[in-house]
Amino acid sequence: MKLDNLTPIEWKFSERAEQLQSSMIREILKITQRPEVISFAGGLPSPETFPVERMRAAFDKVLSTSGKSALQYGPTDGYAPLREFIANSLSTNGAKISPDQVLMVSGSQQGLDLLGKVLLDEGSKALVETPSYLGALQAFSVYRPEFVSVEMDEHGLLPSAVAAKGEGARLLYSLPNFQNPTGLTLSTERRIELVETCARMRIPLLEDDPYGALCYRGEPLPKMLNMNPDGVIYMGSFSKVLTPGIRLGYVVAPHKLIRKLEQAKQAADLHTAQLTQMVVYEVIKDGFLDEHIPTIRTFYSGQCDIMLDALSKHFPAGVTWTKPDGGMFIWVKLPQHIDSMALSTEAIAQNVAFVPGVPFYAGVPETNTLRLSFVTVSPERIYEGIEKLGKLIASKLSK
Amino acid sequence: MKLDNLTPIEWKFSERAEQLQSSMIREILKITQRPEVISFAGGLPSPETFPVERMRAAFDKVLSTSGKSALQYGPTDGYAPLREFIANSLSTNGAKISPDQVLMVSGSQQGLDLLGKVLLDEGSKALVETPSYLGALQAFSVYRPEFVSVEMDEHGLLPSAVAAKGEGARLLYSLPNFQNPTGLTLSTERRIELVETCARMRIPLLEDDPYGALCYRGEPLPKMLNMNPDGVIYMGSFSKVLTPGIRLGYVVAPHKLIRKLEQAKQAADLHTAQLTQMVVYEVIKDGFLDEHIPTIRTFYSGQCDIMLDALSKHFPAGVTWTKPDGGMFIWVKLPQHIDSMALSTEAIAQNVAFVPGVPFYAGVPETNTLRLSFVTVSPERIYEGIEKLGKLIASKLSK
Structure with missing residues (x-):
């Protein structure tokens, strides 16, 4: 029973809502879900590290023994x-x-x-x-x-x-x-x-x-x-x-x-x-985490080393990056004149994705920075993606 | 390595946080968790209606077949x-x-x-x-x-x-x-x-x-x-x-x-x-809800009828209440001079709990109102609790 001839509403948002924006990362992630894209853009942990069977057994146990209070x-x-x-x-x-x-x-x-x-x-x-x-x-x-x-x-x-x-x-x-x-x-x-x-x-x-x-x-x-x-x-x-x-x-x-x-x-x-x-x-x-976390460390640490190796092989002189002691990310600084936002668009056209640095700054951004995640991409594709990215950056240097 | 001689912090909250208060219902619920209390105060559905086994089987299935993406x-x-x-x-x-x-x-x-x-x-x-x-x-x-x-x-x-x-x-x-x-x-x-x-x-x-x-x-x-x-x-x-x-x-x-x-x-x-x-x-x-919801309806509707019957048997003249066509609550209006906040304290002392009406008003509250939930208490205890409450209210009327 839809009513007719109603005045359409004009939404008035709060001042705080007017300035809300969707995260650039989430927007990039939407683009990069195609399987052909090598994505260093994600902030996602690797699903290989999820203790799925252990979680399944725990859901089963809690719901079998304390279902009503758990729900x-x-x-x-x-x-x-x-x-x-x-x-x-x-x-x-x-x-x-x-x-x-x-x-x-x-x-x-x-x-x-x-x-x-x-x-x-x-x-x-x-x-x-x-x-x-x-x-x-x-x-x-x-x-x-x-x-x-x-x-x-x-x-x-x-x-x-x-x-x-x-x-x-x-x-x-x-x-x-x-x-x-x-x-x-x-x-x-x-x-x-x-x-x-x-x-x-x-x-x-x-x-x-x-x-x-x-x-x-x-x-x-x-x-x-x-x-x-x-x-x-x-x-x-x-x-x-x-x-x-x-x-x-x-x-x-x-x-x-x-x-x-x-x-x-x-x-x-x-x-x-x-x-x-x-x-x-x-x-x-x-004490499960005491045995589980070391397996994540070993895995991610290997991934990190591979990306650091790929970067040193394929990124041109004039580009610098951090050597993290842990975590999921490497931060890259390009020569001053290269805008990582523009670079991101070109990289995505070549099926490689990263997050430009700009959204991470509360103040004046360094437009020549970008973030790479090393945890979810396979070693071969890390080398492949970093090589492509290195060539793209090199092409900006020669100009 | 706790550091010594640090100045203790004085928390300064935002203006919006300064006026935040804990819900009166949650405070009453803490008091009424003792098993001897007949509590009409809760807004909780009855755990008897939870399809625990079905939920357990669904967790098992989703985690077995799509664990990584689900997590x-x-x-x-x-x-x-x-x-x-x-x-x-x-x-x-x-x-x-x-x-x-x-x-x-x-x-x-x-x-x-x-x-x-x-x-x-x-x-x-x-x-x-x-x-x-x-x-x-x-x-x-x-x-x-x-x-x-x-x-x-x-x-x-x-x-x-x-x-x-x-x-x-x-x-x-x-x-x-x-x-x-x-x-x-x-x-x-x-x-x-x-x-x-x-x-x-x-x-x-x-x-x-x-x-x-x-x-x-x-x-x-x-x-x-x-x-x-x-x-x-x-x-x-x-x-x-x-x-x-x-x-x-x-x-x-x-x-x-x-x-x-x-x-x-x-x-x-x-x-x-x-x-x-x-x-x-x-x-x-x-289509599970199409078969499940009618069982909740039958159960709650019976509980509602029992409370309405108990109210008509045990609440004195001058007290009125709503006859809901669904949901979980009955709203009671006492004679003007009875303050339901004070009544609540006396009722809790007799192991019966309800929620006074005051916190439900954005403007000037009607202090002679209260809310009763009929879904989680057994029929015998509904009669017992409503009888006690009726006597307590009657004692205020004779004064």
């Missing part, structure tokens, strides 16, 4: 045994994290959204790395802060730049381990200096750590959370060590903040699926 | 076959809904949050029913609108009141079927008038329909979505017809709005778990 509404803060497991695993180096400080979220991205919601007013100063994780910029930008872009060098974020620019900031967002997009790691000395600087300036320090477990060289560096559990907000995720599609992450923060985040989560989606949390707990409770 | 990141708009199923099921009465108009969300609550985010600026006029669903008030209040409370009578929302108060409103939120908290249904005549009024005044009309399938008497009334698919935003959920803990709902809206909501969802949590969507599709694709 009922659950508490907003999350499944208590899983929160306790996480708190214990983070209570290292003498720091004690309480389960009450852990809020389960529907993937780290939701943690970013909730933190933006709770900490940022319109015009609030938000410090971010240069470049920074695109998803964090997207999540925070909804709350319309004034982004202040803080310089990095090869050892990560510069604490002195935080000190110079950070006065009155409502948060500093840092991804210290194998950063997305650069693959860079913040050194231990810098971590200490950063924690001290933020404490002195009373800036909430957000330590986003989705890749921390994927360490290929040397020892994992100490968490800033453990240096100052009363001032650091830590975010973790099961996306890179189990599977991303289940959407499960967590935020660890001091009590006063975590209770506020819990209220915000209640208004945002009540709670994260109890079943998912029970299944993940079932999968990891007896 | 990988997925598209923000959702799993295409499920979106198509939903679009088809809503294409009734001559209206055609396209799968492109369907956005899967992590429970209806997330739909409310995204709609608030995309449609409401600070101070925007948001029209809500009197009383209205508490979770919607919570979700919208984050975006700090000016709530305008629109009167209802026993046939639901008054379109004339919308016309009188709605000028310039950014949305009208309505729960037309077996409303939470009142159990009232918006009549067909009113629906037509409301759709016409909103179209004329260019007010986006949000039709929230979590309980629509739970119809115990008469025929389901036509959806406002089908009356004006170009101006009505429809929200549905699997919480009441399958299970709530999986957190799966959907928003149906015209293209321009749904694309904006998709961008907001991408920033909020990237996407809803692909596995969950594939499992739900597996469970419902061959």
Whole structure:
């Protein structure tokens, strides 16, 4: 019974919605789903690392033994045994994290959204790395802060730049381990200096750590959370060590903040699926990650070495790139005059994809940068794709 | 390596976060989890209705046959076959809904949050029913609108009141079927008038329909979505017809709005778990809901009749209540001088719980109202709890 002659609506969006845009990565990913495309553009972990059978068995067990409670509404803060497991695993180096400080979220991205919601007013100063994780910029930008872009060098974020620019900031967002997009790691000395600087300036320090477990060289560096559990907000995720599609992450923060985040989560989606949390707990409770993560490390580390080898073979002089100690990404810097956006279009025409650097900058972008992911493409196709890309870049140099 | 002598942080929350509060219902639910409490306070569906074994088999099948893709990141708009199923099921009465108009969300609550985010600026006029669903008030209040409370009578929302108060409103939120908290249904005549009024005044009309399938008497009334698919935003959920803990709902809206909501969802949590969507599709694709929903209806309808009988036996004269045609709730109006908040404290002391009416009002509350849920308590305990409550109310009358 459709009614006739109704006035068509003209949608008026909120100011925050007017400036929302779809992520460039998601747009590129749509283009690159054709199988002939060699895509270094994805931020996806390799499905080869997913413990599918173990997950299947855990779903079966939880639903067979606790089906009704697993499928009922659950508490907003999350499944208590899983929160306790996480708190214990983070209570290292003498720091004690309480389960009450852990809020389960529907993937780290939701943690970013909730933190933006709770900490940022319109015009609030938000410090971010240069470049920074695109998803964090997207999540925070909804709350319309004034982004202040803080310089990095090869050892990560510069604490002195935080000190110079950070006065009155409502948060500093840092991804210290194998950063997305650069693959860079913040050194231990810098971590200490950063924690001290933020404490002195009373800036909430957000330590986003989705890749921390994927360490290929040397020892994992100490968490800033453990240096100052009363001032650091830590975010973790099961996306890179189990599977991303289940959407499960967590935020660890001091009590006063975590209770506020819990209220915000209640208004945002009540709670994260109890079943998912029970299944993940079932999968990891007896130490599975201790045997599983090393297999991911070995696999990704090999992939990383292959891409580094391909880059040194096929990329022309004048191009530089990072040599990550872990994670999923390599960051490439082209000669100044090459625009990676234009290059991306030409590369896609040759069935090779990457993400141009521009969307990772909150401030003035370096248009000659790009991000490569090395985890999902086979060795042969890594060599093939990097060779094509190298030739394309070389053709720009000779002009 | 905890660092010493760090300045403790003083958290400064955003203005929107300062006014966030935990839901009174969640607080009452914490108190009433003791088994000796007869709780009419919950908004939970009965776990007796969960098709646990069928869900278990579907998880098993999806993970056995498509494990890797089910556990990988997925598209923000959702799993295409499920979106198509939903679009088809809503294409009734001559209206055609396209799968492109369907956005899967992590429970209806997330739909409310995204709609608030995309449609409401600070101070925007948001029209809500009197009383209205508490979770919607919570979700919208984050975006700090000016709530305008629109009167209802026993046939639901008054379109004339919308016309009188709605000028310039950014949305009208309505729960037309077996409303939470009142159990009232918006009549067909009113629906037509409301759709016409909103179209004329260019007010986006949000039709929230979590309980629509739970119809115990008469025929389901036509959806406002089908009356004006170009101006009505429809929200549905699997919480009441399958299970709530999986957190799966959907928003149906015209293209321009749904694309904006998709961008907001991408920033909020990237996407809803692909596995969950594939499992739900597996469970419902061959018509399971057509056989399952009638069993829920029979069960809840019996529970409803028992509570109505208990009320008529045990509640004193001067107390009135709604006789819902479906859903989960009965709304009680006490004599003016009885404060249901104070009554709640006394009732809990006698191990009976309900939700006082106050938190359901965006404007001036009626302090003599309360909500009863009839779905999770056994018949004997319904009679026992209502008798206790009736005596308690009677004791207030004689004073």
